[in-house]
Amino acid sequence: MNQILDAKVLEYRGKTLNFSPEDPAEAKIPTDELHEHLEKPSTARTKRLKDRCRWKHAAAGDFIEKGVTAGIERMRFLTEAHKASVGQPEVIRRALGLANVLNKSTLVLQQDEFIVGYHAEDPNMFPLYPELSHMAVQDYLMSDYSPQPAKEAAEINEYWKPYSLQSKCTPYFDPTDLGRMFQFSSMEPPTFASGYNSIVPPYETVLEDGLLARIRLAESHIAEVQKEMMAFPWNGTKGLDNIAKIDNWKAMVIACQAVISWARRQGRLCKIVAEHFETDPKRQAELLEMADICHRVPAEPCKGLKDAMQAKFFTYLLCHAIERYASGYAQKEDSMLWPYYKASVIDKSFQPMAHKDVVELVEMERLKISEHGAGKSRGYREVFPGSNDLFILTVGGTNGDGSDACTDMTDAILEAAKRIRTPEPSIVFRYSKKSREKTLRWVFECIRDGLGFPSIKHEEIGTQQMKDLAKYSLSGNGATDEEAHSWANVLCMSPGLTGRRKTQKTRSEGGGSILPAKLLEISLSDGYDWSYADMQLGPQTGGLASFKTFEDLWEAFRKQYQYALQLCLSTKDVSRYFEIRYLQLPFVSALDDGCMELGAEATALSEQPNPWHNLITTIVAANSLVAIKKVVFDDKKYTLEQLREALLANWEGFEEMRLAFKKAPKWGNDDDYADTIIKNFYEDIIGGEMRKIINYSGGPVLPTGQAVGLYMETGSRTGPTPDGRFGGEAADDGGISPYMGTDKKGPTAVLRSVSKVQKNQKANLLNQRLSVPIMRSKHGFDIWHSYMDTWHDLNIDHVQFNVVSTDEMKAAQREPEKHQDLIVRVSGYSARFVDIPTYGQNTIIARNEQDFSASDLEFINADI
Amino acid sequence: MKTDTCNQCTQFFPIPEGADDYQVGKADCVLEKEDEKGKYWLSKPVSDNSKQCDAFRAKR
Numbered sequence: 023m024n025q026i027l028d029a030k031v032l033e034y035r036g037k038t039l040n041f042s043p044e045d046p047a048e049a050k051i052p053t054d055e056l057h058e059h060l061e062k063p064s065t066a067r068t069k070r071l072k073d074r075c076r077w078k079h080a081a082a083g084d085f086i087e088k089g090v091t092a093g094i095e096r097m098r099f100l101t102e103a104h105k106a107s108v109g110q111p112e113v114i115r116r117a118l119g120l121a122n123v124l125n126k127s128t129l130v131l132q133q134d135e136f137i138v139g140y141h142a143e144d145p146n147m148f149p150l151y152p153e154l155s156h157m158a159v160q161d162y163l164m165s166d167y168s169p170q171p172a173k174e175a176a177e178i179n180e181y182w183k184p185y186s187l188q189s190k191c192t193p194y195f196d197p198t199d200l201g202r203m204f205q206f207s208s209m210e211p212p213t214f215a216s217g218y219n220s221i222v223p224p225y226e227t228v229l230e231d232g233l234l235a236r237i238r239l240a241e242s243h244i245a246e247v248q249k250e251m252m253a254f255p256w257n258g259t260k261g262l263d264n265i266a267k268i269d270n271w272k273a274m275v276i277a278c279q280a281v282i283s284w285a286r287r288q289g290r291l292c293k294i295v296a297e298h299f300e301t302d303p304k305r306q307a308e309l310l311e312m313a314d315i316c317h318r319v320p321a322e323p324c325k326g327l328k329d330a331m332q333a334k335f336f337t338y339l340l341c342h343a344i345e346r347y348a349s350g351y352a353q354k355e356d357s358m359l360w361p362y363y364k365a366s367v368i369d370k371s372f373q374p375m376a377h378k379d380v381v382e383l384v385e386m387e388r389l390k391i392s393e394h395g396a397g398k399s400r401g402y403r404e405v406f407p408g409s410n411d412l413f414i415l416t417v418g419g420t421n422g423d424g425s426d427a428c429t430d431m432t433d434a435i436l437e438a439a440k441r442i443r444t445p446e447p448s449i450v451f452r453y454s455k456k457s458r459e460k461t462l463r464w465v466f467e468c469i470r471d472g473l474g475f476p477s478i479k480h481e482e483i484g485t486q487q488m489k490d491l492a493k494y495s496l497s498g499n500g501a502t503d504e505e506a507h508s509w510a511n512v513l514c515m516s517p518g519l520t521g522r523r524k525t526q527k528t529r530s531e532g533g534g535s536i537l538p539a540k541l542l543e544i545s546l547s548d549g550y551d552w553s554y555a556d557m558q559l560g561p562q563t564g565g566l567a568s569f570k571t572f573e574d575l576w577e578a579f580r581k582q583y584q585y586a587l588q589l590c591l592s593t594k595d596v597s598r599y600f601e602i603r604y605l606q607l608p609f610v611s612a613l614d615d616g617c618m619e620l621g622a623e624a625t626a627l628s629e630q631p632n633p634w635h636n637l638i639t640t641i642v643a644a645n646s647l648v649a650i651k652k653v654v655f656d657d658k659k660y661t662l663e664q665l666r667e668a669l670l671a672n673w674e675g676f677e678e679m680r681l682a683f684k685k686a687p688k689w690g691n692d693d694d695y696a697d698t699i700i701k702n703f704y705e706d707i708i709g710g711e712m713r714k715i716i717n718y719s720g721g722p723v724l725p726t727g728q729a730v731g732l733y734m735e736t737g738s739r740t741g742p743t744p745d746g747r748f749g750g751e752a753a754d755d756g757g758i759s760p761y762m763g764t765d766k767k768g769p770t771a772v773l774r775s776v777s778k779v780q781k782n783q784k785a786n787l788l789n790q791r792l793s794v795p796i797m798r799s800k801h802g803f804d805i806w807h808s809y810m811d812t813w814h815d816l817n818i819d820h821v822q823f824n825v826v827s828t829d830e831m832k833a834a835q836r837e838p839e840k841h842q843d844l845i846v847r848v849s850g851y852s853a854r855f856v857d858i859p860t861y862g863q864n865t866i867i868a869r870n871e872q873d874f875s876a877s878d879l880e881f882i883n884a885d886i
Numbered sequence: 887m888k889t890d891t892c893n894q895c896t897q898f899f900p901i902p903e904g905a906d907d908y909q910v911g912k913a914d915c916v917l918e919k920e921d922e923k924g925k926y927w928l929s930k931p932v933s934d935n936s937k938q939c940d941a942f943r944a945k946r
Contacts, residue, residue: 074923074924075923076923089921125907125931126930126931127930128928128929128930129928129929129930130926130927130928131926131927131929132924132925132926132927133924133925133926134924143928143930144928145923145926146921279906282906283906283907286905286906286907287907287914287929287931290899290901290902290905290914290929291914291916291927291929294899294914294916294927294929295916295927298899298916299916299918299927
């Protein structure tokens with residue numbers, strides 16, 4: 023049956039609206055295979071590159087494609103340098119380690135590719151990081167993905183045990199507390215044990231200055247302070263500061279020189295292949311052009327768009343995969359590349375090309391990222407089902423002067439995403455009322471094609487947040503009002519500054535998770551986890567029988583939450599303490615204007631605080647609190663003791679009671695009873711308690727509500743909850759999204775509920791699933807645009823959409839091989855539907871597909 | 887002349903003088919590979935007197 027042909031007719035403002043497809047040809051496409059007809063790569067080359075893409079996605083902890091394994095070269099050469107540099111300053115050792123990896127590692131060049139560079143010795147491999155977490159490497163050694171020779175890899179991992187971040191930090195914590203964190207059910211394990219990380223590289227200095235200029239700057243700083251140190255009279259209270267500065271600048275020079283040499287070696291490989299292996303004259307010429315680009319950049323400033331794309335990719339590899347692991351692809355890409363677009367497409371002053379060539383270049387970039395592998399531990403592969411790593415870039419928004427930042431580069435990025443249909447990198451669009459309609463149309467086209475992105479962030483909320491956090495800058499040099507407009511999502515949800523200075527360098531600044539669903543569960547059982555780990559998981563705060571009032575339970579949860587907060591945030595700052603001393607980032611330091619000016623180390627210098635911590639599964643906890651208040655304390659239908667008995671039985675034999683709790687008011691229906699409690703939960707406990715904590719950078723920590731794939735993992739580790747959920751069922755899929763299937767009052771009721779939470783929040787992810795026929799109709803754009811303007815006026819931080827039919831998802835479950843191009847939004851990332859385990863697929867099918875009624879259209883004031 | 891060293895291999899490409907990583911006797915070893923996903927090339931630094939490896943292809 024074709025759902026699109028069957029679309030309903032709606033009476034609205036005296037008109038009869040017919041939701042037939044905007045493109046009449048779509049009427050002939052069966053609903054359950056629509057997405058297999060939407061791919062339109064812009065060239066035969068990008069079609070070939072997609073067909074042969076070496077995806078590195080994982081599901082249930084395993085890599086989906088055969089032959090993917092960890093490489094050994096990075097860990098081998100890093101270790102070799104570490105052994106050879108004993109006695110030298112630690113930051114110099116880090117630079118020498120990077121240099122040894124770059125100088126000796128094997129380079130890769132693949133057929134058809136234009137953007138070159140890889141981070142392991144084979145395109146099916148990815149590197150490991152024993153200096154971060156020996157436990158994460160051990161994970162690989164025990165698997166089929168182990169680096170080879172396995173014996174050498176095991177020896178390397180053993181060598182790093184006393185030096186790793188994990189070993190440095192562990193002695194400062196009680197093993198009991200760490201054991202609770204390692205359950206990954208109420209708290210994410212500490213950064214120092216997982217090695218998981220994020221960063222916003224200051225790409226702009228590479229593109230604008232080139233590394234040779236950065237080297238000259240560092241050398242001139244060294245000369246200046248050496249001269250200063252010899253100037254009479256010596257002042258030991260200041261002069262000794264120069265020692266660390268000199269070491270940092272020297273390390274920057276070593277790192278930049280090694281990077282230039284490595285990039286030029288990559289260029290030489292292109293030239294050798296052109297001259298000795300390739301027979302096609304056109305490709306030979308292209309390889310020679312690539313060789314020239316790699317010789318010039320990142321050493322010199324970029325002059326055209328090809329330069330910029332290549333220099334950016336090299337910088338990405340270094341900052342995210344070679345110097346240290348970091349997830350993400352954080353950048354304000356359209357603004358960064360716009361000067362080079364102008365040079366190549368408009369002025370044609372260097373590397374002249376047409377707009378369509380830019381689209382092809384971006385498609386190639388997307389495929390390059392799609393085959394980038396990350397050496398995450400099994401635990402982190404499990405919590406991102408269907409994902410490779412969280413590659414997320416940002417576009418749109420406003421410039422420093424407040425004008426619309428959308429350009430033809432923005433459009434090229436969006437058009438490429440729509441055409442090539444890869445789930446990664448995901449895109450964030452900063453929605454402003456100033457955003458031009460031409461670009462909004464591209465945003466809409468991507469969304470209605472079911473990519474699940476761009477996810478939308480509120481321009482003014484994000485910019486204001488940069489200004490607010492700047493006030494806490496310990497150096498008094500936080501973002502200026504103009505700089506506050508330069509931001510991108512660091513990973514899924516939280517904004518952070520982009521640009522030449524003040525960007526976030528480590529996840530010990532912002533990131534990590536607390537899982538309220540589990541905390542709520544143990545709040546009902548004196549802190550004991552009876553359903554999963556069978557251990558005391560938090561402080562003893564009383565069992566259900568001890569709660570005389572709803573407020574008693576509320577306060578018990580608060581104590582469990584405070585315990586988790588204290589542990590999660592202190593482990594992050596202790597990680598930071600040792601990162602500064604043993605995990606320096608000399609290459610990143612060389613790129614940051616602040617580090618360069620001050621001779622500072624990137625992990626140490628924090629001019630702009632950006633502290634946050636993720637809250638994942640808040641709504642299961644919140645709905646449970648509402649249900650207890652309503653059913654037990656207000657209606658007195660059941661007692662807490664009866665609830666306790668039913669939960670211990672996983673509701674078995676208590677179905678009538680479960681339904682009573684399930685029918686209690688739920689979040690997302692504009693229901694004042696539920697919303698008042700839940701607003702208070704977010705603002706008083708979740709945000710209110712968190713912001714009492716001050717992090718290393720001096721800022722109050724704020725909650726970022728989201729879910730990644732953890733809503734599935736946490737759900738499977740969380741017992742039955744008083745919202746009527748069975749033990750093991752998935753938790754809520756956003757940060758502030760209604761629980762799947764419980765938002766029954768339409769899309770605008772969801773917006774009204776969500777808009778009530780405003781205080782003490784950093785970001786909150788809102789997942790919505792919209793009707794395919796309505797979005798693909800000729801009215802689709804106007805309805806979506808009106809919806810977005812209403813969302814903006816309600817001051818909501820975020821929203822993202824699935825526009826995929828249940829028919830098609832079920833067809834893909836039946837015949838996955840025929841639905842390789844079906845993409846869905848999981849939470850902070852999109853994935854190919856067939857790459858997600860069935861458990862996860864079902865959570866997406868279960869999300870309510872929002873239709874628009876006439877009253878919804880009235881509420882958003884749709885002008886149709 | 888030794889016949890069992892890298893410099894006797896067709897995949898041995900001496901690093902040009904003036905390159906950042908130029909050293910006498912140092913070269914790029916470039917291997918062409920192919921799997922179900924297509925062709926690719928690997929380059930790693932070697933020295934002229936390194937012992938030949940399994941991928942050695944003698945110059946004619």
